[in-house]
Amino acid sequence: MDAVPILKLGSxxxxxxxxxxxxQTALQLQEDLAERITQTGARGVLIDxxxxxxxxxxxxxxxxxVAGISRVLDATTVVVGMRPAVAITMVELGLSLDGVRTAxxxxxxxxxxxxxxxxxxxxxxxxxxxxxx
Amino acid sequence: MPGADAARLAExxxxxxxxxxxxxxxxxxxxxxxRTTRSEAEREQGEILDSxxxxxxxxxxxxxxxxxxxxxGLLADLSATRARLGFTPRETAVGVxxxxxGLYALAADEEGAALAEVTALVRLVDDLGxxxxxxxxxxxxxxxxxxxxxxxxxxxxxxxxxxxVVAVPLVGTLDSARTQVVMEKLLQTLVDTGSEHAIIDITxxxxxxxxxxxxxxxxxxxxxxxxxxCTISGIRPQIAQTIVALGIEFGDISTKATxxxxxxxxxxxxxxAKSAIG
Amino acid sequence: xxxxxxxxxxxxxxxxxxxxxxxxQAVRALAQGARLSLVDQTKLVTAASELARNxxxxxxxxxxxxxxxxxGRRTGVRxxxxxxxxxxPDLDQAMTDGWTSGSGLGLGLSGARRLVEQFSIDTAxxxxxxxxxxSWSR
Numbered sequence: 001m002d003a004v005p006i007l008k009l010g011s012x013x014x015x016x017x018x019x020x021x022x023x024q025t026a027l028q029l030q031e032d033l034a035e036r037i038t039q040t041g042a043r044g045v046l047i048d049x050x051x052x053x054x055x056x057x058x059x060x061x062x063x064x065x066v067a068g069i070s071r072v073l074d075a076t077t078v079v080v081g082m083r084p085a086v087a088i089t090m091v092e093l094g095l096s097l098d099g100v101r102t103a104x105x106x107x108x109x110x111x112x113x114x115x116x117x118x119x120x121x122x123x124x125x126x127x128x129x130x131x132x133x
Numbered sequence: 134m135p136g137a138d139a140a141r142l143a144e145x146x147x148x149x150x151x152x153x154x155x156x157x158x159x160x161x162x163x164x165x166x167x168r169t170t171r172s173e174a175e176r177e178q179g180e181i182l183d184s185x186x187x188x189x190x191x192x193x194x195x196x197x198x199x200x201x202x203x204x205x206g207l208l209a210d211l212s213a214t215r216a217r218l219g220f221t222p223r224e225t226a227v228g229v230x231x232x233x234x235g236l237y238a239l240a241a242d243e244e245g246a247a248l249a250e251v252t253a254l255v256r257l258v259d260d261l262g263x264x265x266x267x268x269x270x271x272x273x274x275x276x277x278x279x280x281x282x283x284x285x286x287x288x289x290x291x292x293x294x295x296x297x298v299v300a301v302p303l304v305g306t307l308d309s310a311r312t313q314v315v316m317e318k319l320l321q322t323l324v325d326t327g328s329e330h331a332i333i334d335i336t337x338x339x340x341x342x343x344x345x346x347x348x349x350x351x352x353x354x355x356x357x358x359x360x361x362x363c364t365i366s367g368i369r370p371q372i373a374q375t376i377v378a379l380g381i382e383f384g385d386i387s388t389k390a391t392x393x394x395x396x397x398x399x400x401x402x403x404x405x406a407k408s409a410i411g
Numbered sequence: 412x413x414x415x416x417x418x419x420x421x422x423x424x425x426x427x428x429x430x431x432x433x434x435x436q437a438v439r440a441l442a443q444g445a446r447l448s449l450v451d452q453t454k455l456v457t458a459a460s461e462l463a464r465n466x467x468x469x470x471x472x473x474x475x476x477x478x479x480x481x482x483g484r485r486t487g488v489r490x491x492x493x494x495x496x497x498x499x500p501d502l503d504q505a506m507t508d509g510w511t512s513g514s515g516l517g518l519g520l521s522g523a524r525r526l527v528e529q530f531s532i533d534t535a536x537x538x539x540x541x542x543x544x545x546s547w548s549r
Contacts, residue, residue: 022428056460084320085453087355093522102360
């Protein structure tokens with residue numbers, strides 16, 4: 001079982017799910033994220049699900065739980081990249097992703113997490129420090 | 134086939150092939166004047182005869198027998214091609230049924246073919262004719278379905294109104310199928326253009342039923358799930374009354390009287406988002 | 412034309428987490444082959460994922476039988492989930508218990524039913540469960 005990698009981008013944790021997610025892997029991810037948020041004091045969690053072909057009740061629940069856990073740990077979660085077919089299916093299923101904020105893509109998601117920050121995501125990636133004190 | 138042996142029928146067709154083919158060809162050319170060339174018709178007939186004889190040699194009795202699989206395949210392809218080229222049903226079936234001209238000639242002939250055998254062959258050709266007709270009809274239905282789909286695609290344009298705002302002006306009566314196509318197209322366009330605002334304008338829609346209203350609702354919820362906002366504009370008083378009467382909860386769905394109002398609202402929201410960053 | 416009996420079915424065991432993923436992938440492949448629209452494919456695979464999980468967790472393990480369907484011009488996919496588990500005691504209740512917000516551990520049968528064209532369920536306490544779903548091309 002491959003674990004889903006978690007990257008750190010400034011004070012944001014970035015997760016990109018590229019594989020067909022087994023239930024256990026999803027649970028592992030939830031645990032790992034809780035761990036990392038605490039370790040790093042991250043203020044934001046961005047989960048990119050553009051690689052997910054389906055979101056069923058289990059994964060939906062996992063995403064809601066991650067959002068809940070990070071809120072308790074004083075961080076905000078944004079889920080990005082949901083495919084139209086997935087959104088339509090979730091609506092039909094009645095899954096509403098409670099407590100989860102969403103954005104169309106990684107760029108918009110990062111903007112949502114750092115609204116007061118004028119630094120572009122590109123600058124973050126290049127390691128340029130936004131807080132020019 | 135009672136009264137006739139498949140192998141014997143094959144033998145008859147082979148031994149009298151030239152005469153049968155000639156009578157068949159003449160009948161076909163007469164019907165399909167200009168629609169096909171003589172050599173083309175000849176080639177087609179040759180293929181059908183070969184396949185028919187082959188099937189008989191393998192002991193084929195009824196057209197549905199496995200021995201006639203190849204023949205049925207050949208006729209199905211032929212029908213599909215004819216359907217696509219716009220041949221009429223008669224023009225397509227006659228190509229096969231005209232084989233009977235050749236067979237009738239056999240019956241008149243004293244030597245070599247008993248009445249029972251010719252009757253058996255004629256019956257088989259009738260079956261072939263019916264099969265050809267059925268294949269043709271199926272192919273035609275397929276083409277019509279394809280065209281209907283293309284029409285549906287073309288009649289639901291999604292336009293980019295501004296940076297970050299796309300709109301679908303719906304016109305005419307909405308049915309479930311069309312509304313679903315619109316929904317999928319709109320959501321995909323949001324992703325493709327990176328737009329966070331969608332407007333569905335139903336000014337041009339005279340009436341909305343429960344199913345359509347629910348599809349619209351689902352589109353709004355789906356857009357929200359994806360991280361975009363969707364507004365419905367142009368709701369006429371009659372439609373508003375219908376929605377309420379049907380007991381459909383429009384809840385916190387954003388609605389605006391006109392497309393223009395919706396655009397202004399979307400731009401304001403965009404601007405607000407941008408200034409929060411800068 | 413009358414419906415043709417499904418081709419030889421593909422049989423997949425459901426005994427681990429990984430099997431649920433395998434079922435998803437197999438159903439996706441068949442749905443693509445049957446030319447279902449992308450949305451219908453997604454709905455079918457999602458329903459299959461839910462039902463496969465049910466088979467694993469509530470049924471104590473079982474199997475899925477996948478088959479291709481054909482009727483006239485339309486092609487489709489049928490998936491049957493079988494287990495020899497405890498069976499569902501109150502089917503009516505299970506069928507009306509939907510999710511509201513992804514909370515609760517309901518079987519999600521009513522949700523899965525909304526995602527597919529054909530849905531049937533055969534179950535009784537002590538007699539295992541058999542759920543069959545099918546979707547077709549337009």
